[in-house]
Amino acid sequence: MAILEVKDVGKRFGGLQALSDVQLSVKENSVHAIIGPNGAGKSTLLNCLVGKLIPDTGSVMFDGQSVLGRSPHEINQMGISRVFQTPEIFGDLSVMENMMIPCFARRDGAFRMHAIEDMMSEKDIVEKAEAMLEDMNMADKREMHAASMSRGDKRRLEIGMCLAQEPRLLLLDEPTAGMARADTNNTIDLLKQISDERDITIAIIEHDMHVVFSLANRITVLAQGTPLVEDNPENIRGNPKVREAYLGEAG
Numbered sequence: 733m734a735i736l737e738v739k740d741v742g743k744r745f746g747g748l749q750a751l752s753d754v755q756l757s758v759k760e761n762s763v764h765a766i767i768g769p770n771g772a773g774k775s776t777l778l779n780c781l782v783g784k785l786i787p788d789t790g791s792v793m794f795d796g797q798s799v800l801g802r803s804p805h806e807i808n809q810m811g812i813s814r815v816f817q818t819p820e821i822f823g824d825l826s827v828m829e830n831m832m833i834p835c836f837a838r839r840d841g842a843f844r845m846h847a848i849e850d851m852m853s854e855k856d857i858v859e860k861a862e863a864m865l866e867d868m869n870m871a872d873k874r875e876m877h878a879a880s881m882s883r884g885d886k887r888r889l890e891i892g893m894c895l896a897q898e899p900r901l902l903l904l905d906e907p908t909a910g911m912a913r914a915d916t917n918n919t920i921d922l923l924k925q926i927s928d929e930r931d932i933t934i935a936i937i938e939h940d941m942h943v944v945f946s947l948a949n950r951i952t953v954l955a956q957g958t959p960l961v962e963d964n965p966e967n968i969r970g971n972p973k974v975r976e977a978y979l980g981e982a983g
């Protein structure tokens with residue numbers, strides 16, 4: 733069953749048709765990669781899914797409900813959580829304090845700024861945040877200043893913060909961009925573990941083919957704002973049109 737269904741989506745920026753006739757069907761519990769050359773429209777499409785942009789045409793249905801016209805916050809509450817290219821964490825707070833923020837938001841519907849002492853007195857929140865840090869293998873970094881961590885650990889924390897919102901669909905926008913190979917491999921392992929152990933669907937935009945082919949069980953190739961093909965990784969690898977449009981370029 734598809735958890736996300738995009739039909740006939742188009743988006744124009746002035747004279748530029750960034751997306752046209754986009755169809756995308758993401759199966760529940762799959763890892764679905766969206767790839768394509770620079771400027772193909774991947775980020776524009778992602779922004780249409782999370783309410784940051786409103787498409788000019790078409791529909792976006794999540795779990796049978798339209799996301800169009802809803803705010804990013806409402807879409808997040810529906811069960812879609814997004815991980816950005818640059819980790820969105822609070823550098824001045826500790827790892828634990830960062831993790832407590834989405835735990836509050838999940839419980840209260842929205843995060844209200846609590847004093848740190850108030851946060852720490854909320855037993856259920858502390859327990860949930862601790863459990864998430866355990867799951868993310870970050871319990872030993874609990875008291876660390878978030879800003880002082882490696883890029884890979886910041887990404888790990890951010891992914892954990894998204895999971896604390898208990899989303900059904902996790903959207904990742906180039907999660908390994910700018911990472912050293914060791915951090916990239918750690919992120920691949922983390923995402924594999926999340927996909928295996930949780931009832932969650934992952935959609936990922938990624939330039940790094942090693943990441944794409946390590947994780948995805950379905951791939952959509954966008955070229956010039958339109959889907960070129962959607963298939964399994966094996967067929968995508970062997971597809972000459974894809975090679976020409978993208979893989980050849982990526983090496």
Ligand SMILES: Nc1ncnc2c1ncn2[C@@H]1O[C@H](COP(=O)(O)OP(=O)(O)OP(=O)(O)O)[C@@H](O)[C@H]1O
Nearest residue numbers: 745746748750768769770771772773774775776777
């Ligand atoms: N807000 C905007 N205003 C005008 N043009 C835009 C805007 N956002 C994106 N574009 C243009 O739309 C096209 C698609 O851009 P988009 O960022 O979606 O591509 P992409 O596939 O994500 O590229 P990349 O892989 O380089 O991140 C590009 O030509 C881009 O310059």
